[in-house]
Amino acid sequence: MAMTFFEVLWEGDSFSDASDLEEALACYLMVKPEGLEWSEVCGNPTYAPSIRRYSSFDSYLDNDDALEVIEVTAAMLEAAEAQAVQAPPE
Template sequence: MPPFRSMVFFEAFWHGEAIGDGGDLEEALTAFRAVQSEQSDGICWSEACAEPAAQPHLRRYASFEAYLDNADELETIAVTAAMIEAALQELA
């Protein structure tokens, strides 16, 4: 029997602050709905992501346990407006 392998874990960031997380890429991208819910008149993701301070990104960790243990992320993934729009469209 192969050894148990932990799943990766993602943490989502907007304006330098963690806004959510997920056990896979799609789930983590849906965390950006928190930004959308703060806008009363909707949001244009291409404009919002182009704002220099926004810097939407995900940090990928080896596992949830690694995240909890404050391990360094394996990589930082820049998030585009198209990625957010696609993930949020899946929720609709």
């Protein structure tokens, strides 16, 4: 059975991928501009954080259309950041 695939976009370009939405949102912690709040990031069209969800990695490789494009909100990123603080990487 094929697994869903998430392509993570920043400034209009793909910079990472993930196997679930939680992992995709955590990717943004690596690119958060220093000194900015997530509300400032999401309010600035330059950054335009979004995630494309595909039915599978093969679907992504075949250039199929994404099943959906998830517009990332400040609340989503704040929750991901809080989750990372609660459960730091091992």
